Structures are given as structure tokens and as C-alpha cells.
Amino acid sequence: MKPERHFFQTDQLQKLLSNLLSKGYTCVGPQVRDGAIIYDEINSVEQLPRGISDQQQPGSYSLKSNNSTKFFNWANGPQAIKPLLFAAKEKLWQSKQSTDGHITFKTSVPNPQPIAIIGARACDIAAMKIQDQHFLQQQFVDPCYKARRENLLIIAVNCALPADTCFCHSTGDGPFVDDGFDISLTELENGFLCEAQTTQGEKILHELLLEDCSNEQLEESELIKTNASKQKRKLPEFDIKSRLFNELNNDAWHAIASECLSCGNCTSVCPTCFCHSENDVPELDGKSSAHFREWDSCFGQGHSYIHGITIRSQTSQRYRQWLVHKFSTWHEQYGRSGCVGCGRCISWCPVGIDVTESVAQFADRRCDQS
Amino acid sequence: MINPNLNPYQPREAIIVERIQEAPDLFTLRLEFTDPQIQAACKFEPGQFNMLYLYGVGEIAISIVSDPQDCQIIDHTIRVVGRVTRGLVNLKAGDRIGVRGPYGRGWPMLESKDKDIVVVTGGLGCAPVVSVINYIEQRREEFGRLNIVQGVKHSADLIWKERYEQWRKLADTKVLLAADVGEALWPWHVGPVTSLFDQLEFDPDNVSVMMCGPEGMMRVVCDHMLDYRVPESQLFLSMERNMQCAIGHCGHCQYGSKFICKDGPVFSYDKIRHLFETKGF
Numbered sequence: 027m028k029p030e031r032h033f034f035q036t037d038q039l040q041k042l043l044s045n046l047l048s049k050g051y052t053c054v055g056p057q058v059r060d061g062a063i064i065y066d067e068i069n070s071v072e073q074l075p076r077g078i079s080d081q082q083q084p085g086s087y088s089l090k091s092n093n094s095t096k097f098f099n100w101a102n103g104p105q106a107i108k109p110l111l112f113a114a115k116e117k118l119w120q121s122k123q124s125t126d127g128h129i130t131f132k133t134s135v136p137n138p139q140p141i142a143i144i145g146a147r148a149c150d151i152a153a154m155k156i157q158d159q160h161f162l163q164q165q166f167v168d169p170c171y172k173a174r175r176e177n178l179l180i181i182a183v184n185c186a187l188p189a190d191t192c193f194c195h196s197t198g199d200g201p202f203v204d205d206g207f208d209i210s211l212t213e214l215e216n217g218f219l220c221e222a223q224t225t226q227g228e229k230i231l232h233e234l235l236l237e238d239c240s241n242e243q244l245e246e247s248e249l250i251k252t253n254a255s256k257q258k259r260k261l262p263e264f265d266i267k268s269r270l271f272n273e274l275n276n277d278a279w280h281a282i283a284s285e286c287l288s289c290g291n292c293t294s295v296c297p298t299c300f301c302h303s304e305n306d307v308p309e310l311d312g313k314s315s316a317h318f319r320e321w322d323s324c325f326g327q328g329h330s331y332i333h334g335i336t337i338r339s340q341t342s343q344r345y346r347q348w349l350v351h352k353f354s355t356w357h358e359q360y361g362r363s364g365c366v367g368c369g370r371c372i373s374w375c376p377v378g379i380d381v382t383e384s385v386a387q388f389a390d391r392r393c394d395q396s
Numbered sequence: 397m398i399n400p401n402l403n404p405y406q407p408r409e410a411i412i413v414e415r416i417q418e419a420p421d422l423f424t425l426r427l428e429f430t431d432p433q434i435q436a437a438c439k440f441e442p443g444q445f446n447m448l449y450l451y452g453v454g455e456i457a458i459s460i461v462s463d464p465q466d467c468q469i470i471d472h473t474i475r476v477v478g479r480v481t482r483g484l485v486n487l488k489a490g491d492r493i494g495v496r497g498p499y500g501r502g503w504p505m506l507e508s509k510d511k512d513i514v515v516v517t518g519g520l521g522c523a524p525v526v527s528v529i530n531y532i533e534q535r536r537e538e539f540g541r542l543n544i545v546q547g548v549k550h551s552a553d554l555i556w557k558e559r560y561e562q563w564r565k566l567a568d569t570k571v572l573l574a575a576d577v578g579e580a581l582w583p584w585h586v587g588p589v590t591s592l593f594d595q596l597e598f599d600p601d602n603v604s605v606m607m608c609g610p611e612g613m614m615r616v617v618c619d620h621m622l623d624y625r626v627p628e629s630q631l632f633l634s635m636e637r638n639m640q641c642a643i644g645h646c647g648h649c650q651y652g653s654k655f656i657c658k659d660g661p662v663f664s665y666d667k668i669r670h671l672f673e674t675k676g677f
Contacts (some may be wrong), residue, residue: 119406121494123451129492133403165658166404166643271652274674301647304405304640308452315452317405322647329648332638333477343676351650358653 032231033239035217039097040071042181045233046142051179054110055144056103062087063103065110065143074145075100082189082369085378098145098213101189104374106150108297110141111174112157115320118170118304122314134316135169142179146207148200149192149368151182153297155206159360160300179226182207186250188257191369193382196260199366202251212247219247259369262386267363269388270354274346278387283342285377290323292371292381293348298364301329324348349384404643407449407494408434413469415489419555421476423485424461426469427495438467442527443502443634443662447642448472448484449494456480457639457657459524460498463534470495473523499642500661503528503606503632512540512598516617518547518589518609524634524661525608526559533566540603542569543596547589547613551575551582570597589613590620600625606662608634615672618665631665633672651677 034042046053047069055068058075068074074097081088082101092099117134124130146154161171185194185201194200203210208227212219219239222228293299303322308315322329325344330337338344356364365381372380414426425448429435440446445459456478462471476485487493505528513532515525532539544563548554554573564571572595578586585592605621607614614633621631635656637649642657649656652671654663671677 119403121407121449121451123492127490127492129409129451129494131406131408131494133406135403161645164644166645168645169403271670274671274677300645302640302645303648304455304646306452306454312452319405319641319646324647328638330638332636337637338676340676346676350652355650355653 031219031221031239031244032236033214033217033219033243034234034236038234039218041234042230043069043071043144045230046179049140049230051140051142053142053144056098056100058089061089063089063100065103065106065145068144071097074098079187080189082191082373083378084191084372084380085375087373096186096213098183098211099187101185101187101192102147102149102368102370104295104370106297107143107146107154107178107180108150108157110143110178111154111171112161112300112302112321113170113174115318116170118317118319120314120316123312133169136173138174138177140177140179141174142181144181145183146180146203147185147368148182148203149194149366150297151180151203151206152194152197152199152366153368154180156298156360156362156364156366157300179230180207180209181227182210184210184212184247184251185254186213188254189369189373191259191372192257192367193259193261193369194367195255195257197363197365197367201254201257212250214243214246214250219243259372259380259382261365261367261382262389264389266385266388267354267357270350270385273388274350276388279342279346282379282384282387283340283345285379286325286341286345287377288325288341288344289376290325291374291376292379293323293325294321295370295374296352297368297370298352298366299323303328324351345384349381352381353385404496405641407447407455407496409492410470410495412487412489412491412493415487418473418559421485422473422555423476424471424473425484425487425493426462426471427493428469429495430492435468438470438498440464440467440470440498441502442505442531443524444498444500445642445661446470446472446495446497446499447639448474448480449496450480450483450487451493453483454480455494455640456484457499457642459527459634459661461523461526461530463530465534473526475523497642499657501659503531503634503662504604504664505531508604509538510540510602512543512603514543514545514596514598514603514605514621516545516547516589516605516607516609516614518613519549519553522546522608525606528606529563533563536567540568540599541597542566543598544569544571545574545589545592545596546572547574547576547592547609549575550577551579551584551586570595572596588616590616593620593624604630604632606632606634611672618672628666628669629664632662633665633668634661635663635668636661 080100161168182203208224301322352364409430410427416424447455458472572592573584640646644655644658
């Protein structure tokens with residue numbers, strides 16, 4: 027059964043926010059900061075990036091005002107859901123050593139407050155579902171991710187204006203969200219089409235002044251979807267998974283690496299990258315030590331270090347590791363590609379390497395191994 | 397077994413029951429969890445590993461060398477190479493560390509019953525296969541002929557000479573040692589480890605070849621064994637990569653689609669051949 031769709035006027039958006047706050051949710055939503063759209067705490071719709079659009083190109087991201095009164099007429103910023111669930115840095119446990127040498131350990135699983143994220147995009151939700159697989163649905167469950175995930179309410183907003191770097195339509199992950207949310211919204215001229223997918227979401231929606239949606243409104247939504255699906259960037263249509271894995275010695279890796287700075291920006295903004303390192307940080311008095319984890323990148327030298335050897339000493343090997351993992355071996359791990367088409371790695375790459383072009387280099391055998 | 401309700405990243409306290417200096421830079425820590433319940437629940441297989449935590453420094457993956465039947469004390473033979481091991485080497489009996497595990501999939505000991513066994517190691521002391529030899533030593537009649545081959549770069553690198561002498565005395569067992577560069581009074585073979593292979597005694601249709609060491613060496617061993625018509629599925633390699641979480645989360649040990657910490661560290665050659673031929677994975 028298809029969930030029921032309703033409509034609410036623009037003024038109800040603040041009510042939605044206020045209701046969530048009064049229920050004890052910390053609301054996290056998009057806002058403009060430092061020239062980008064970022065997600066942070068929000069308590070008023072005034073903080074939303076109303077009338078703002080993003081312009082994204084390989085290696086560039088900027089915001090500009092537009093004539094619209096819409097709140098969500100932009101594509102995305104560098105981060106969205108990932109840092110809320112998989113913290114960029116967090117303590118896993120702590121140890122203490124007494125004077126007689128005994129060591130005691132104390133776990134450090136967070137006890138998070140409920141968070142409602144407003145304005146999650148289809149690509150972000152697709153990525154979250156992949157991270158759910160990685161952190162929750164394997165032999166070992168990550169207790170930190172789990173605690174946060176169980177306390178996250180997701181209010182998705184369908185994309186109306188993808189950036190030039192977006193290619194979610196070709197990965198099958200957007201621009202509209204199909205599942206994985208509590209509430210989804212489509213922003214129309216005078217309000218929002220809305221739909222709840224969970225009982226929690228339904229309860230929250232029904233506290234608003236809901237109207238039955240008209241055929242015109244449904245048509246307006248369809249038109250937005252059609253237009254947002256017309257993305258000029260897309261993944262090439264060959265069997266990427268097999269081709270990349272069979273071209274590990276192709277010279278094209280060296281050509282890409284000659285531009286790549288190995289900076290790791292792509293892995294930092296990628297909503298599916300899960301690598302992290304663990305580090306012990308002893309207190310200065312020596313009596314205790316904290317064990318942290320933080321995001322790590324396969325572009326760093328330490329990532330493949332083992333007893334005196336760096337397995338991937340060259341940038342070409344690191345780029346190959348990233349791309350082959352994302353588009354090929356990921357399938358075997360999680361049953362799909364690790365790319366959701368958000369385009370962040372393209373915009374935030376300081377030299378503007380376009381991941382879709384990197385993949386396309388393997389479309390034919392023109393740069394075959396020598 | 398590992399309790400799924402506990403924070404899987406967090407070690408438990410263990411005490412060093414005994415410390416054995418095996419050779420310069422090679423030592424064995426015999427460990428026991430201080431919580432008797434954790435110790436009682438401790439089960440492991442040859443080839444599996446634990447994460448050992450040195451207070452205030454960090455963790456390191458070390459393979460378990462003691463016998464799975466004797467889970468009361470867990471032995472780890474450790475070579476001094478990095479930050480953590482340089483600290484661990486200074487510990488003595490009665491000192492305490494953190495331990496979590498066991499992790500990974502070990503050697504196919506049950507599947508290798510009644511087969512001839514070839515154990516090949518290269519480089520400096522190779523703890524993962526020591527568990528295989530120890531296991532067979534305890535159950536000698538359950539296996540066919542045992543061949544132990546160890547290659548080192550320089551004859552001076554051969555550590556643990558007493559162990560090899562001890563293994564040489566086992567029934568139906570051949571111990572072959574080779575050094576690429578020999579010095580005066582080196583009584584064994586000079587040359588690559590593979591040049592000893594003609595002396596091995598095994599039935600190619602009924603053998604398990606288990607190896608660990610530098611990947612270049614393992615690659616050459618696999619090639620030779622395939623020439624002897626040993627099936628790829630009977631060549632077993634213990635792989636190593638950077639490991640931080642040991643539970644398939646941190647991503648460092650990925651080898652193609654495999655996580656070495658949970659899908660390995662022991663793989664049959666047919667599972668990894670494609671990547672094994674490519675540098676930088």
C-alpha cells in the first residue's frame with residue numbers, strides 16, 4: 027500500500043520544527059555557514075537557506091541568492107547525515123592503570139539525545155542505508171553508531187534543483203527518496219507535499235494542519251521530479267564492477283594519479299566511506315588513557331602501513347584502491363555500488379577530478395596496459 | 397566466544413603468566429584473562445589472532461600459537477618491530493595488558509586431516525604457522541607426512557634454531573632450512589627456499605600447503621606448488637595488512653572485497669589469486 031500523501035502550507039514548517047523541539051528532539055537542519063550549506067542545530071525556519079542555491083563544478087562550490095522563496099532549492103553541502111551517526115572523532119573506551127599495575131577498562135558508548143534531521147537528501151539516505159549495513163548488519167555491531175541511529179528521526183526533502191555535479195539519477199538513488207525516512211517532503215510553490223513512512227513520522231505529521239493534496243499539486247511534484255532527474259552528469263553504462271576489477275594494471279590509473287593530490291577530501295565528504303583509525307591518547311599524569319577513533323582515508327600513507335612497509339606507496343595505487351572499492355568490490359561486500367551519486371567528491375576535490383570521468387576512462391580499452 | 401552485548405572494541409585485562417625469550421627480538425607472552433569467566437569462555441583455532449593492548453600505547457594484532465585444546469593459557473609469540481611490540485618486549489611475568497579476540501578464520505586443520513602437510517615460511521620467525529606445527533605435534537597420527545620449510549635471507553636471520561631441531565625429531569617429519577646468503581658453518585642449504593622443494597615428500601592430490609611470510613615468497617611458492625599440480629584450493633596463505641579494529645569496521649585490512657580480519661587471515665589461493673598478482677592491494 028502506498029503511504030498517504032498530504033499537503034501543508036509553508037507556515038506549518040515552523041510548527042513542525044517547534045513540535046519536534048517540544049518533544050525533546052534536537053533539530054538539525056541545513057544553514058549557510060562559511061560559504062557552504064552545512065547541517066547543524068536549528069530551531070527556527072529563519073535559519074534555513076531560503077532563496078539560496080548552490081553552484082557546484084569540479085573543484086568548486088559556491089552559493090548565490092535566487093529569486094525563489096523556497097527553503098530547499100539547492101542540492102547539498104559537504105556533509106549531511108554521516109557525521110551525526112558515524113562521528114568524525116569519538117572515544118571508544120578508556121583505560122586506567124593503578125599503581126600496582128592493574129588495568130581497568132571503561133566503555134564509552136554515547137547516550138545520545140534524539141535528533142531530528144530536516145532536509146536529508148535521497149543520496150544521503152541511500153548512503154546511510156549502506157553505512158547501516160556496514161556498522162549494524164555484520165557479525166559485530168558498532169555500539170556507538172547503533173545508539174545514534176536508534177535516536178535519529180529523518181525528515182527527507184526531495185531534490186528539486188540538483189547541482190551540476192549530481193548524478194544520483196544514474197546510480198538509482200535519487201533525486202526523490204523512496205524509503206529509509208520517517209517523513210518525506212516535496213517543496214511546492216505554496217507549501218509541502220508530505221508523506222510518513224513510520225508510525226513515529228505519521229504521528230508528527232498529523233499534528234500539523236494537513237490538507238488533502240490536489241491533482242495539481244501531485245502534478246507539480248511529478249514535474250519537479252522529472253526536471254530534477256535531468257542531470258547532465260551520469261555514470262557510464264558499461265559493467266563498471268567487472269571492468270574496473272579487470273583493469274587493475276591499466277595505465278589510466280597513473281594518468282589520474284598525476285592530477286590527484288592524495289589529500290583525502292573525497293573520502294572526507296563521501297557519505298559512504300567508513301574507514302577509521304584508532305589511537306590511544308594517554309593523559310599527561312599517566313594514570314589513564316583514552317582510546318579514540320577518527321575518520322581515516324585510504325589516500326593517507328598510514329592507511330596501508332604494516333611493519334615497515336607501505337603497501338600503497340603510490341598515489342595511483344591509492345586512487346585505484348578507492349575507486350575499485352567504491353565501484354567494484356563494494357558490490358561483493360554490500361550488494362551494491364558504494365557510490366550514491368551525490369557528487370561531493372567532484373566538487374570538493376581541490377583539482378576537480380570527476381569520478382564519473384575516472385570511471386569512464388575504462389569504458390573502452392584505449393588506455394590498455396602496455 | 398565474544399559476547400555481542402559488550403563493546404566489541406574494548407579489551408579485557410589479562411595477566412602475563414610467563415614470558416619466554418625465544419631469540420633476540422622474539423619472545424612469547426603466555427596470557428590469562430584475569431576475569432575467570434572470560435578465561436573460561438575463551439576458545440580459539442590455530443591461525444586466529446588476538447588484539448593485544450599495551451596500556452597507554454595502543455593495540456596490535458598477534459596470532460595465537462598455543463593449542464586450541466588448552467585454552468587456559470593463551471600463548472603469543474611476538475617479534476619486536478614497532479611501537480607496541482617495543483613496549484611489550486619490556487613486560488615481565490605478572491604484568492598486565494589488554495586482550496580482545498579471538499578473531500578471524502584460521503588454518504583448515506579439520507579439512508587437512510589424514511593429508512600430507514607442507515608448511516612454508518619465509519623471513520623472520522613466522523608465528524601464524526607455528527600454531528599449525530604445534531597442533532600437528534599434539535595429534536601426530538591424525539596427519540600424513542609433515543614437511544617444514546623455512547627460508548631466510550641471510551643465515552644469521554634464522555632464529556629459533558632449537559625449535560627446528562625439536563621438530564626434526566617428530567615422526568615422519570622433514571625440516572628443511574635455506575638461506576639466500578649463507579655464512580661459514582651454516583649447515584643447511586644456500587639458495588631460495590623453492591630449491592628445496594624437490595626434497596619434499598607429499599602427494600599432490602592429498603596435501604595441504606600452509607604458508608606465511610613475505611608475499612613475494614608466497615607467490616613463488618604458489619607457482620611451484622601449482623607446477624607440482626597441487627590444486628589452488630589446497631594452498632593456504634596467511635595474509636597481513638594494517639589492522640586496527642579487527643572486527644571488519646575500520647577498513648584498513650581490506651583486500652579487494654575481503655576484510656582480512658574477519659574473512660581471513662588465512663585464505664586459500666583461489667580466493668585471492670587475482671589480487672595477489674597485483675601490487676598495491
